[in-house]
Amino acid sequence: MKKIFKIAISTTLACGIMINTISFAAEVKTSLSLEEAIKVGIENSDMLEITKAGLETAKIGLRQTENAERSFEKLGIRGSSQQEFMMEEGIQSKKAEIGKKTIDMQLESIEKQLELNISKLYYAVLQTKDLLEIEKDNYKNLETNYNIVKKKYELGSASKHDFNMMEIDLNNGKMEVEKAEDTYKETLRALNNALDYPLDTKLELTTGFVPKQMVVNLDNDLKTAYEKRYDYVLANSNVEIARETFRVVQMSYTPNTYAYRLQDEEVKIAELKAKTTRNTIEADIKAKFDKINTSKRQVEMMEANIKKAEEGVRVLNVQYELNMVTMDKVNEALVGLNKAKLGKANAIGEYNTALIDYELAVKIGQI
Numbered sequence: 001m002k003k004i005f006k007i008a009i010s011t012t013l014a015c016g017i018m019i020n021t022i023s024f025a026a027e028v029k030t031s032l033s034l035e036e037a038i039k040v041g042i043e044n045s046d047m048l049e050i051t052k053a054g055l056e057t058a059k060i061g062l063r064q065t066e067n068a069e070r071s072f073e074k075l076g077i078r079g080s081s082q083q084e085f086m087m088e089e090g091i092q093s094k095k096a097e098i099g100k101k102t103i104d105m106q107l108e109s110i111e112k113q114l115e116l117n118i119s120k121l122y123y124a125v126l127q128t129k130d131l132l133e134i135e136k137d138n139y140k141n142l143e144t145n146y147n148i149v150k151k152k153y154e155l156g157s158a159s160k161h162d163f164n165m166m167e168i169d170l171n172n173g174k175m176e177v178e179k180a181e182d183t184y185k186e187t188l189r190a191l192n193n194a195l196d197y198p199l200d201t202k203l204e205l206t207t208g209f210v211p212k213q214m215v216v217n218l219d220n221d222l223k224t225a226y227e228k229r230y231d232y233v234l235a236n237s238n239v240e241i242a243r244e245t246f247r248v249v250q251m252s253y254t255p256n257t258y259a260y261r262l263q264d265e266e267v268k269i270a271e272l273k274a275k276t277t278r279n280t281i282e283a284d285i286k287a288k289f290d291k292i293n294t295s296k297r298q299v300e301m302m303e304a305n306i307k308k309a310e311e312g313v314r315v316l317n318v319q320y321e322l323n324m325v326t327m328d329k330v331n332e333a334l335v336g337l338n339k340a341k342l343g344k345a346n347a348i349g350e351y352n353t354a355l356i357d358y359e360l361a362v363k364i365g366q367i
Contacts, residue, residue, distance in 0.1 A: 032203060032205060037122050040195050041195050042114055042115065042118075048114070095241055098241060102237060105233060117194065118191075120356050124349070125184070125205060126205055128187045131342060134180075134342055143170060145166060149166040162328065166331070225365070228362075228364075229363070235270075239274050242270040245263055281365065289358060292354045295350045298351070301347075305340040306341060309333070309340040312336065313333045
């Protein structure tokens with residue numbers, strides 16, 4: 001479970017690198033709900049500014065093309081080349097218009113992607129903080145048991161073996177706390193980077209670390225994906241451009257010419273790519289839908305495991321007081337309880353990540 005968690009966290013940290021560059025603000029808001037963190041991240045995003053600049057460039061290109069077309073019409077020239085025919089038919093301006101629309105969509109998609117990536121990082125910090133608290137609680141329990149065994153050993157009612165094993169368990173518990181602290185600091189820096197905050201800013205995250213609430217409807221979400229996903233809209237736009245271009249080519253060339261056959265193939269290729277993109281989207285969303293259901297069951301399973309482990313610790317503590325079991329048995333039960341708590345924290349993290357990945361797949365796709 002810990003190995004899986006480390007892989008998930010390392011993947012999540014990459015989101016922070018992608019979102020922003022570092023700048024040192026004079027004053028930043030450090031107490032943040034998830035919604036507030038998203039707002040800060042979007043407001044401070046350099047990527048959005050770059051995309052807006054690209055949109056302005058596309059608009060300039062559109063105006064230039066439209067001006068060229070009007071000049072062409074005023075001259076009253078009927079061209080003979082494919083490019084001239086395409087200018088007459090307004091296809092160049094259609095390409096520019098589609099380009100502007102796709103950049104508009106790209107801007108919206110990047111903003112949504114920023115929102116969801118910040119959500120991932122926010123939940124990752126909550127998760128690593130929860131894991132740190134679990135390790136600290138486990139260490140406190142080990143420390144309490146260590147003191148009990150030490151006292152009994154000094155009184156001669158506990159063996160040297162019990163005392164040595166307890167000391168080893170205590171040292172191992174301390175190392176786990178230190179590892180958890182390092183992981184928490186790492187995820188916190190990634191979130192600060194995404195918010196464009198100084199990396200070691202101490203944050204108070206006010207949204208609780210609980211399973212994220214989200215309505216998921218596979219059929220409706222697939223329909224939404226076909227309407228909103230940038231990669232699919234772009235693929236369909238390419239089909240539209242290829243068909244329009246072929247229509248113009250048919251006005252100038254006969255079916256036995258190279259230009260005609262080439263553009264005919266371009267249409268077929270664009271249509272096949274759009275079909276492949278649609279199939280890929282469906283497979284991707286369905287896989288992420290299955291991941292949500294699996295992760296949800298894991299959360300429920302871990303909650304049940306915690307209750308069983310807590311009862312086991314309670315019973316063994318009573319038995320130890322009655323000299324019916326050794327402290328090794330109690331510690332084994334504590335280790336089991338700790339694993340169950342860590343498992344629940346990881347399961348919640350995986351569930352929340354699965355929901356965010358699903359939303360990304362439905363509304364954004366590949367940009």
